[in-house]
Structures are given as C-alpha cells and as structure tokens.
Amino acid sequence: MICGMVATLVACNKKETNPDMDSNVMLEEPVVKTVDSAAAGKHEGLALIEGADCLTCHKMDVRVVGPSYQEVADKYTAGDLDMLASKIIEGGKGNWGEIPMTPHAGMSKENAKKMVEYIMTLKK
Numbered sequence: 001m002i003c004g005m006v007a008t009l010v011a012c013n014k015k016e017t018n019p020d021m022d023s024n025v026m027l028e029e030p031v032v033k034t035v036d037s038a039a040a041g042k043h044e045g046l047a048l049i050e051g052a053d054c055l056t057c058h059k060m061d062v063r064v065v066g067p068s069y070q071e072v073a074d075k076y077t078a079g080d081l082d083m084l085a086s087k088i089i090e091g092g093k094g095n096w097g098e099i100p101m102t103p104h105a106g107m108s109k110e111n112a113k114k115m116v117e118y119i120m121t122l123k124k
C-alpha cells in the first residue's frame, strides 16, 4: 500500500508595511532586482526605498510621519551622506522633531548610502 503524505507548506509572506510602528524594525535586507530596476532606468536607491518600509513614513514631496525626501535633500549636502546612512540604520530623532525614525538594523551601509544618494537627487 502506498501511503501518500501531503505536506501543506504555508508560505510566510513578508509584510511590506506595518502600521504598528513598535514592531516595524526591519531586520531583513530588502531584496531588489538590480538588473530589473536598472533596465527600467530607475535609480537603485529608489528601488531599495520601495523595497523597504520607508514609504510608510516618508513621501517624496509631502511630510507624513517623517520629513519629505525633498526636505531632507534641501537640508543636507553630499557631505552628510555618511551621517544620513547611519541614521537610517540606527534610527533616531531630533533633527525634524520628536518623532523617532525606527532603526533598520539589518540594512547594509552600502544600501543605506544608495538610498541617501537617491534622496539627494531630489534636491531643488
């Protein structure tokens, strides 16, 4: 007698956005298909931002929970790239108000810098 066993695999979909900010610490590196985004002429930093949780709190031109990326670009210069990349990884508050930005501890400095590089392209 053949005994068939059916294993039900439950796919665990990664939540893109979580309005519950306390559990919004992103530990995983967003997966970005660099080739695809390059083919679409999209800045790699933008692809990374879209792949992470950033847009829950940031919009390009309107202040939501955090400052708009436009405001960030206008406030800083290329020399602040390193500091801003660290801030994305470590989180923090005080530059725009008392609402803190959640840390993104699993993010590499390299990717965080690409995100900041993209944000800087919004400078007017």
Ligand code: HEC
Pocket: 021, 024, 049, 052, 053, 054, 055, 056, 057, 058, 065, 066, 067, 072, 084, 087, 088, 092, 093, 094, 095, 096, 097, 098, 099, 100, 101, 102, 104, 115, 116, 119
């Ligand atoms: C939970 C909401 C939230 C999420 C998610 C979030 N941010 Fe922020 N972000 C903030 C807030 C609030 C501030 C303002 C912090 C301050 O006042 O210093 C901020 C500030 C920033 C700044 C400016 C830092 C400074 O010191 O002026 C950058 C750059 C930034 N965020 C990028 C990102 C990127 C990139 C992501 C995604 C990886 C992200 N943020 C995700 C809320 C968020």
